[in-house]
Amino acid sequence: MGWVLALFCWCSGAWLTPSRHLTVAGATGSLAYLRRAAADFEKTYPPNTVALSGGGSIAGLVEVSLGRVDIGISDVAPQRQWTRGVDLSSLALGRIPLLIIAHPGVGVSSLSTATIRALYSGQVTSWAQVGGRPDPVVVMTRPLSSGARQVLQAKLLGDRPMSPDAVVVLSNGAMLAAVQETPGAIGFVESGIVPSRVALMAVGVTQFHSQDGATWPYAVTPTAYWKKSSSVWVRLLAEFLATRPYRRAFGLYPRAS
Amino acid sequence: MKGGWNDERMPRYVTRGATLLFGLMALSLMAVLVVGAWPLLREPRPLTNLMSPLWSPLTHRFGLVPFVAGTIAVTVMALGLAIPVGLGTAITLARLMPQTLQPAGVKLLTVLTAVPSVIFGWWGLLVVVPWIRGQVGGPGFSLLAAGVVLSLMLMPTFSLLYYQALRAVPSRYQEASDALGASPDQTLIGVVLPCAFPALVQGLFVGVARALGETMAVQMVIGGQTLMPKGLAAPGATLTTQILTDVTVFPQGTRGHAVLDLMALLLMVAMYLLVRAAERWGTRS
Amino acid sequence: MRRGWRAHSIALVLALLGMGVFLAIVASLIQEGLPAISWRFLTGWSTSESIGPELLNTLVMVGMTLIVTIPLGLMTAIYQEEYHYNPAKKRVATLSRVRATLLSAPTIVVALVVYRIAVGWWHWPVSVLTGVLTLSVINWPFLATLSAQALRGVPDSYRQASLALGASRLQTTRGVVLPAALGFLVEGWGLAFARLAGESAALIVTAGVNVSRHWSLFGPGETLAVHIWYIRTEGVSLNRGAEAAATGVVLMALIAVVVWAFGRLSRLLGGAQPPSQEVR
Numbered sequence: 081m082g083w084v085l086a087l088f089c090w091c092s093g094a095w096l097t098p099s100r101h102l103t104v105a106g107a108t109g110s111l112a113y114l115r116r117a118a119a120d121f122e123k124t125y126p127p128n129t130v131a132l133s134g135g136g137s138i139a140g141l142v143e144v145s146l147g148r149v150d151i152g153i154s155d156v157a158p159q160r161q162w163t164r165g166v167d168l169s170s171l172a173l174g175r176i177p178l179l180i181i182a183h184p185g186v187g188v189s190s191l192s193t194a195t196i197r198a199l200y201s202g203q204v205t206s207w208a209q210v211g212g213r214p215d216p217v218v219v220m221t222r223p224l225s226s227g228a229r230q231v232l233q234a235k236l237l238g239d240r241p242m243s244p245d246a247v248v249v250l251s252n253g254a255m256l257a258a259v260q261e262t263p264g265a266i267g268f269v270e271s272g273i274v275p276s277r278v279a280l281m282a283v284g285v286t287q288f289h290s291q292d293g294a295t296w297p298y299a300v301t302p303t304a305y306w307k308k309s310s311s312v313w314v315r316l317l318a319e320f321l322a323t324r325p326y327r328r329a330f331g332l333y334p335r336a337s
Numbered sequence: 338m339k340g341g342w343n344d345e346r347m348p349r350y351v352t353r354g355a356t357l358l359f360g361l362m363a364l365s366l367m368a369v370l371v372v373g374a375w376p377l378l379r380e381p382r383p384l385t386n387l388m389s390p391l392w393s394p395l396t397h398r399f400g401l402v403p404f405v406a407g408t409i410a411v412t413v414m415a416l417g418l419a420i421p422v423g424l425g426t427a428i429t430l431a432r433l434m435p436q437t438l439q440p441a442g443v444k445l446l447t448v449l450t451a452v453p454s455v456i457f458g459w460w461g462l463l464v465v466v467p468w469i470r471g472q473v474g475g476p477g478f479s480l481l482a483a484g485v486v487l488s489l490m491l492m493p494t495f496s497l498l499y500y501q502a503l504r505a506v507p508s509r510y511q512e513a514s515d516a517l518g519a520s521p522d523q524t525l526i527g528v529v530l531p532c533a534f535p536a537l538v539q540g541l542f543v544g545v546a547r548a549l550g551e552t553m554a555v556q557m558v559i560g561g562q563t564l565m566p567k568g569l570a571a572p573g574a575t576l577t578t579q580i581l582t583d584v585t586v587f588p589q590g591t592r593g594h595a596v597l598d599l600m601a602l603l604l605m606v607a608m609y610l611l612v613r614a615a616e617r618w619g620t621r622s
Numbered sequence: 623m624r625r626g627w628r629a630h631s632i633a634l635v636l637a638l639l640g641m642g643v644f645l646a647i648v649a650s651l652i653q654e655g656l657p658a659i660s661w662r663f664l665t666g667w668s669t670s671e672s673i674g675p676e677l678l679n680t681l682v683m684v685g686m687t688l689i690v691t692i693p694l695g696l697m698t699a700i701y702q703e704e705y706h707y708n709p710a711k712k713r714v715a716t717l718s719r720v721r722a723t724l725l726s727a728p729t730i731v732v733a734l735v736v737y738r739i740a741v742g743w744w745h746w747p748v749s750v751l752t753g754v755l756t757l758s759v760i761n762w763p764f765l766a767t768l769s770a771q772a773l774r775g776v777p778d779s780y781r782q783a784s785l786a787l788g789a790s791r792l793q794t795t796r797g798v799v800l801p802a803a804l805g806f807l808v809e810g811w812g813l814a815f816a817r818l819a820g821e822s823a824a825l826i827v828t829a830g831v832n833v834s835r836h837w838s839l840f841g842p843g844e845t846l847a848v849h850i851w852y853i854r855t856e857g858v859s860l861n862r863g864a865e866a867a868a869t870g871v872v873l874m875a876l877i878a879v880v881v882w883a884f885g886r887l888s889r890l891l892g893g894a895q896p897p898s899q900e901v902r
Contacts, residue, residue, distance in 0.1 A: 101747040101840045103830075111852070115832045122834055131842030132832040133748040136585025146590055148741050149748070162591060218476040223561075224395065225585040247478050247572050248561030248582060253854065253862075261467065262476055348792045349705055355697035356717065359766065362759060363720045366727070369735045425636025433630060444885060447813060449644055451877050453820030455850045456870050460647045462854075489647070492640050520626025546726035552823045553851070577728050581823065589738055601731040605723065612722040 102317055105133040106140020106153035107227060109252050109270045110173060110302045113330035114153070114321065121320050128313060136225045138162055144305050150314045151321075152305045155227020168305045169315070171322040174332030175299040176270040178231050179288055180281040181256070183265045187212035190282035196236050199266055202243030207264060215264035219246040220255060227300045228252070228270050235298055236283075270300050272331020293333040302332070367605065373589075373598030387599075392563040392579075394586060399596045401603070403565045407480060407573040410566065411555065412548045414484025415491055419544065422488075423495025424537075430496070431503040432525065443500065449493035458557035461486035466558055473570040478560030480573045486554050491544050498543060502536030503529060539619030542611050549607060552577040576600050651874070655867030663868065673849060673869055675833035680845040680876070683750055683829070684818045687757040688811060694758075695765025696800075696807075703773040704795050721770075724763035732759050733824035740828070750843035753829025757818050764817065768810040772803035805892040812884025816877045822847040846873040 104114060111132065118130040135143065140152030141159075145166040158168060180196060182188065186207045191199070198204045199217055208214040221242055222229045233242065249255045252270050259267040260277045273290045274280055280288060288296055304318040327333075377383055377399070389400035430442045465485050470477030506529050514524040530537075560572025561582055574582070580597050587593035666672030698721075706714055736756045740746045746755075776799050784794040822845075830842035831852050844852070846869055853866040 101749065101838075103748045105748065108831075111831065118832060119834075129834040129838055129841035130832075131748045131830040131834070133830045133842075134826055135588060138591065139585060139588030142588045142590045146742070148745070216474070223582050223585050225583075244564050245562065247476050248563075248574075250556065250561070250582060254557075257462070257854070258478070261462070262470065262478075265476070345791055348700075348795075352697045352701035352705060355694055356701045359694070359698050359762065360717070360720065362762070363724050365739070366724070366732070366735050366759075369738055370731070373738075422636045422640040425633040426640055428630065428633035429637035433634060444881070448816070448878050448881050451813065451816030451820055451881065452647075453822065453847045453850070453870075453873060455820075455822050455847055455854070456647070456651065456874070459850070459854060459866060459870065460650065463650065464646075489643060492644075496637075496640070522626045522629045525629055543726075550726055550728035552728060552730045557854075577730060580728075580730055580734075584734070589734070589742070597734075601728070601734065604728055604731060608726045609719070609723045611726070612719050615722075616719075 100127055100313075101129050101131065102151070102314060103131045103133060103149040104151045104153060104304075104317075104321075105135050105143050105149040106151075107137040107155045107302055108134045109155060109176065109228065109300060110153065110330065110332060113173070113324075113327060113332055116326070116330070117321050117324050120324065121317055124320070125313075125316070128317075130317065136223070137227050138225045141168075141305060144168065144307065147307065150306060150310060151318055153302055154305060155300045155302050156225075156230055158305065167308045169308055169318075170303050170305045171318050172301050172303045172335060173322050174327050175294070175301045175335055176331045177272060177288065177293050177296040177333070178228055178268055178298040178300055179271055179275065179296075180236075180266070180268050180283060181259050181275060181278040182267070182281060183215075183259055183263050184277065184279045185213065185263050186215055186266075186279060188281070189279060190285070190287070192284055193236055196281075196283070197238070197240050200232075200237055200242055200246075201240045202245055218262055218265045219243045220258055220262070220265050220267035221246040221248055222252075222255060223248060223250065227302070228268060231298060231300055232268055270331065272328065272333065293328070293331065294335075299333075301335075367602075370598050370602045370605065374595050374602050376592070377595035377599055390565045394583060394593050394596065397593075399599075401576075401596075401600065403563055404574050404576045404579050404600070407559070407566055408549065408575040408577075410480050410569065410573070411483045411487060411559070411575055412545060414481065414569070415487035415548050416541070416544060418485065418488035419491035419495050420541070422492050423544075424499050426492070426496035427499035427503055428525065430500050432521070432529075443497065446493045446497050446500070450497060452490075452493075454490060454551060454554040455557075457486050457490050458554035460489075461554060461558040469570060475570050476560060476572060478558060478572050479570045480559065480566055481569045483555045483559040483573075483575070484569075486558050487548055487551055490551060490554060491548060494547060495540060495544055498540035499533075499537060502533040502540060505536060506532040535619055539615050542615035542619060546608055546611050549604060549611075550577065552581055556581050576604055648874070651867050651870050654864055655869070655871040658864040658868035659871060664872065673846065673872065675837070676844055676846050676849045676869070677872070677876075678837065679750065679829075679833065679843045680819055680847075680873075683753050683757060683825075683843055683845060684815055686754045687761055687818055688814060690754070690758050691761045691765050691814075692811060694762055695769045698762075698766045699769030699773050700795055703770055704791060704799065718770075721763050721766050725767055727760075727763075729760055729821060729824040730827075732756060733827045736824075737827050747840050748828060748830045748842065749838075749840045750829060751839045753825050753843045753845075756824050756828045757821065760821065760824060761814055761818055764814055765810070768814070769803075769807060772806040772810070773799060775806060776802045802892070805888045808884055808891055809888040812881045812888075815880045815884070819845070819873065819877055819880075820847050821845075822851050826851065846876070 114132055121130055137154040137156045140154045141162045143149040144152030145163040195210050205217055206214055249258050255267050256269050256275055259265045269275055272293045304321055306314050306318055386399050387401050390402040391398045391400040465482045466477040469479055469482050510528050511524055514528045556578040559578055561574050562572035563574055566573035580600055663672050665674045667674050702714055702717055733756055736759055740752050740755055746752050780798050781794055784798045825845055825848050831844050832842050833844050834841035850866050850869050853862050
C-alpha cells in the first residue's frame with residue numbers, strides 16, 4: 081500500500097520546494113532560445129531546474145501574477161485585468177523582427193503599407209490586383225493573443241480590422257510552414273534572419289536584411305515579468321535570460337539605443 | 338491484513354475507497370468546469386449570446402454555433418469515411434483471413450490505434466492539405482481536411498471494434514446458415530450483420546466520442562476560422578480546437594475563460610448523452 | 623469471382639484501401655525520419671540534437687502512471703464486479719456511466735482542470751509529476767473499464783466453485799479470478815502504455831515543453847509526442863521535418879515494441895481472450 085501513502089504525500093505537496101524548481105511560462109515565440117538559455121542556467125547554477133511551459137503571452141502574465149509560475153514571458157504589455165494590480169518587474173529579452181512573408185509563387189516582392197492593409201482586410205482577393213500572378217490571396221494570421229498579431233495590427237493595419245476569412249495558425253513555426261506550403265498565402269513571422277523558401281516582402285521601400293535586426297521598424301519584444309516579491313533566484317534567472325550573448329543566433333536583437 | 342483471509346471488511350473498504358476516489362475525481366472535474374462557466378451562465382439571457390453565429394470574444398460575443406456546426410460536420414465526414422473502411426477491414430479479417438492469421442491482424446490494428454495524433458496531423462499537413470488545395474482550390478486547410486485526417490485516426494478503432502462485434506456472433510449460427518445452403522454473402526448479410534448490429538451501434542457511439550474529443554491532429558489542418566463555415570472545403574473550427582486556440586487569449590483567471598469552460602462542459606455533456614445513447618440502442622434487448 | 627462473394631469482395635477492397643493509406647503514412651514517416659536516426663540522436667543528453675531525455679521522460683512518466691493506475695483501476699473494477707455484482711443496481715449503473723463519460727473526455731479538458739487544481743491550488747511546479755497526475759486522470763477510466771471487462775469475462779462458475787470450497791471473496795478474487803483474467807489485463811496494459819505515450823495536448827500544458835539537465839520528478843518533462851509537436855510548431859532548425867519524423871519513428875517503434883512485449887507476456891500468462899461466458 082506504499083503507493084497510496086505516496087499519493088497522499090503528493091497531494092499534500094508539502095515537501096516540494098518551489099524555489100529550486102523555477103517555472104517559466106508564456107509566449108512561445110522565443111521558446112527555442114529559452115530552451116537553450118534554461119539549460120545553460122541549470123549548468124551555471126547547479127541545484128536549480130527550470131521548466132518551460134507554453135500558454136501564450138496573456139497566460140504568462142496571468143500565471144505570474146497569480147504566483148503559479150515564477151517568470152512570465154509576454155510579447156504584449158500587461159493590462160490590469162490580467163495582473164490584477166500585482167507589482168511586476170520586467171526585463172526585455174530583446175526584439176525579434178516581424179517580417180511580412182508570402183508564398184514564393186505570388187510574384188510580388190514589395191508591398192506598400194496601404195497594400196498590406198488592403199490584403200489583410202480582405203479587400204484585395206487576387207495577387208493580380210497588386211501586380212502579381214493571378215493566385216487567390218490566402219490570408220494567414222495567428223490567435224488574438226499573439227504579440228506578433230498585435231504589432232501587425234497596431235503598426236501596419238491601424239484601425240482596419242483583419243479579414244474574417246483569415247486562416248488561423250497557432251504558432252510562429254506553423255505560420256512559416258503554412259506560408260511555405262500554401263500558394264497565394266500571405267503571413268507574418270518573427271525571425272531574425274531571412275526565412276527560407278518564402279518571398280520576403282519589403283515594406284514600402286525598406287527591405288529587410290539579416291544584419292539589420294536591431295533597426296527594422298516592426299518588432300516583437302518578448303519580455304520577462306516576475307513578482308517584485310519573488311526570491312533572488314527568480315531575478316537571477318530573469319537577468320540571465322535577458323543577457324545571454326547568443327540571443328542573436330535566435331533572432332533576439334538588443335534594443336536599438 | 339490483520340483480519341486474515343476470511344475478513345471481508347478490509348478489501349471491501351479499500352476497493353470502495355478507490356471507487357469513491359474515482360467518483361470524487363469525476364465530480365471535481367465537472368465541478369471545476371461548472372464553477373468556471375458560471376459567470377457566463379449567470380448573465381442575462383446567456384442563450385441568445387451563445388446561440389448566435391458571431392464569435393468575437395474581445396467584444397464579449399460568444400456565439401458557439403460555428404464551432405458546433407464545425408464539430409458536427411467534421412465528425413459526420415470522419416464517420417462516413419471511417420465506418421465503411423472499418424467494417425470492410427473487420428469483415429475481411431473475421432471472414433476471409435484464416436484463423437491462424439487473425440491474431441496478427443488484430444495486433445497490427447491495435448498498434449495502429451495507438452499511433453499518436455501528432456503523427457496524423459503531420460501527415461495531414463504533408464499530404465491531405467495540399468491534395469485538397471489541388472482538387473478544390475482554397476487554402477486547403479478545411480473542415481474536409483480535418484474530416485479526412487480524423488477518419489484515418491478512427492479507422493483502426495472501428496476495425497477493431499467491429500471485428501470484435503463480428504467475432505462475438507456464435508459460429509454455430511454461421512454454420513447453420515451455411516448448412517442451409519446460404520452463400521457467404523447471404524450468411525454475412527442475413528445472419529452475421531443482424532446479430533452483430535447492437536454491437537456495431539455501440540461501436541458507432543464509441544467512435545463518435547473519440548471523434549468529438551480529438552484536438553491536436555484536427556487543429557493542425559482545420560484552419561481555425563471562427564466564421565460560420567461556408568462549405569466543406571472552407572476553413573473552420575471545432576469546439577476542441579477553439580478551446581486550444583483561445584486558451585491563450587483567455588487563460589484561467591481571466592474573465593473570458595468562462596466560455597472555454599462552458600465549451601468543455603458542453604463536450605462532457607455530449608459525451609454523457611452518447612454513453613446513454615449507447616446504452617439505450619447499443620445493447621441487445 | 624464465384625457468386626455470393628460480392629459483399630465480401632467490396633469489404634476486401636475497402637480493407638486494402640485503408641491498409642494502403644496506413645502503409646503510405648508509415649512509409650513516408652520512415653522514409654523521412656530514418657536517415658536522421660543515429661546512436662547519438664537516441665542517447666545523447668545535449669538538449670538540441672538528441673532525444674535521450676525525451677525518451678527517458680516518456681518511459682518514466684508512462685511507467686509511473688501505469689504503476690499508480692493499474693492498482694486503482696483494478697480496485698474500482700473489483701469493487702464493481704466482485705463485491706457489488708448486480709448490474710441492475712442503480713449505483714453500479716451510475717458508476718459505469720461516469721466511467722464511460724470520463725473515458726471519452728477530451729484530454730485537453732482534463733489537462734485544463736488538472737492544471738487548475740495541481741498547479742493553481744496545490745502549487746506543484748509544471749513538471750514530470752504534474753504530467754503523471756494528468757496521465758493518471760486520463761488513464762484511470764481506461765484501466766477501470768478494461769479491468770471490469772477482464773473480470774466480467776471470468777465465468778461465474780469459477781467463483782461459485784471457489785466460494786463453495788469455503789474461500790472468502792478476497793481469496794476467490796486473488797486466487798481464482800485475477801489469475802484467470804491476467805492474460806487479458808496484461809495485454810490491455812500494453813495498450814494503455816501506447817495510448818499514454820502518444821498523448822501530447824494534455825502534457826504541453828502540465829508537463830512542460832523542455833527538458834532539464836538534472837532530471838528530477840519536479841523538473842520539466844517533455845515527452846516524445848510533445849517533442850514532435852514542438853519541432854513542428856516552434857522548432858527553428860533547418861532539417862526540422864526530418865527531426866520530427868525521426869522522433870515519430872522512435873515513438874512508433876517504442877509503442878510497437880511495448881505492445882508486442884506485453885502481448886508475449888500475456889500469452890505466457892494464458893492468452894488475451896477473456897474466458898468466454900458462453901459455454902458451447
